[in-house]
Amino acid sequence: MLPSPLRDVEDERFGRHGVRLALKRDDLIHPHLVGNKWRKLVPNLAAAAGRPVITFGGAYSNHLRATAAAGRLLGLETVGVVRGQELAGRPLNPSLARCAADGMRLHFTDRAAYRRKAEPETLAALLRAAGAEDAHVVPEGGSNARAVHGCRALGEELRGRADVVAVPCGTGGTLAGLAAGLGPGQRALGIPVLKGGFLAAETAALQERTFGGRRGDWWLEDGFHCGGYGRTTPALEAFAQDFEERHGLPVERLYVAKMLSALLVLTERGAFPPGTRLAAVITGRPFP
Structure with missing residues (x-):
């Protein structure tokens, strides 16, 4: 680069x-x-070594969008844990819709669990709920x-x-x-x-x-x-x-x-x- x-x-x-x-x-x-997303994601995706990648962000997260785009470009499965509950019957906002279009599987979680996502037990529960127990974890913001x-x-x-x-x-x-x-x-x-x-x-x-x-x-x-x-x-x-x-x-x-x-x-x-x-x-x- x-x-x-x-x-x-x-x-x-x-x-x-x-x-x-x-x-x-x-x-x-x-x-x-773009920008710091490239600089932060490239070494993290290399560490995934082809495994699925799971990461975290809010409903308008640029990091989620960049990770989804990287997954599409590299042929990697991506999962995004989204802060907040999905609103039944409501369309996804443009950011999350772009993530989904790039192949990212979205998993919504309540804010209390999201705040504790760094705790091992909560993280393990989130991975199970998202069906991503074997995924490579990239932290919020990368x-x-x-x-x-x-x-x-x-x-x-x-x-x-x-x-x-x-x-x-x-x-x-x-x-x-x-x-x-x-x-x-x-x-x-x-x-x-x-x-x-x-x-x-x-x-x-x-x-x-x-x-x-x-x-x-x-x-x-x-x-x-x-x-x-x-x-x-x-x-x-x-x-x-x-x-x-x-x-x-x-x-x-x-x-x-x-x-x-x-x-x-x-x-x-x-x-x-x-x-x-x-x-x-x-x-x-x-x-x-």
């Missing part, structure tokens, strides 16, 4: 504060497995030690090319690998798209399991999640539309728009000294 391009953009909203903005176009890596190693290459591709590299965060795996791959003097910034303030501990734990301890200089900026995962606001929608018009970039709303909006707010607050080169990782694109 060739490194994804890093492109400078002219945006006076950043420029007036002496900040140069560049976009790391990870959304161009693969037509179906974030585990294999995924962190896969995302380390992202940081290595950006060594010496930016002062601060920002990435939107759902489970912390991309940030954990990115930070480990950057060079001296570079910092990684994570923008959580879920509320709760738990990602610092999750990211540190992923680095501990992968590398034996914290790696790289990284931090998180909470407060830009718009109320939680899957939620947006009219202000975020207006920002995303404006950014698309300015730069000709389709802006995915649940991750990328929140990160870009956060970077502008932080720049206006003076969080980045004049002369900073800021790279924003475009982890995905809007699904049709």
Whole structure:
């Protein structure tokens, strides 16, 4: 896989504060497995060694969609455990309908069981209920030690090319690998798209399991999640539309728009000294 391009953009909203903005176009890596999904899934699917793959996500999970697409492309059986109950008689939403069209078998579970899915007994029960006892388990968001190693290459591709590299965060795996791959003097910034303030501990734990301890200089900026995962606001929608018009970039709303909006707010607050080169990782694109 060739490194994804890093492109400078002219945006006076950043420029007036002496900040140069560049976009790391990870959304161009693969037509179906874009951005961090490719980087995290490839090592996990290799570990499956042809076995069925089971993974987890919400009703609008980009990770489920990417896993389903990978299964179709590679001829792997995939099972998606979906948070929440299926509504009888209601059609699947577009995300889950795409998963099903790609051959993923969907298994819905209540939120209480979903929250406990990492517990061995609950996981075993979910696998039995889904008819996937022998499947290779990929965690929610694909974030585990294999995924962190896969995302380390992202940081290595950006060594010496930016002062601060920002990435939107759902489970912390991309940030954990990115930070480990950057060079001296570079910092990684994570923008959580879920509320709760738990990602610092999750990211540190992923680095501990992968590398034996914290790696790289990284931090998180909470407060830009718009109320939680899957939620947006009219202000975020207006920002995303404006950014698309300015730069000709389709802006995915649940991750990328929140990160870009956060970077502008932080720049206006003076969080980045004049002369900073800021790279924003475009982890995905809007699904049709």
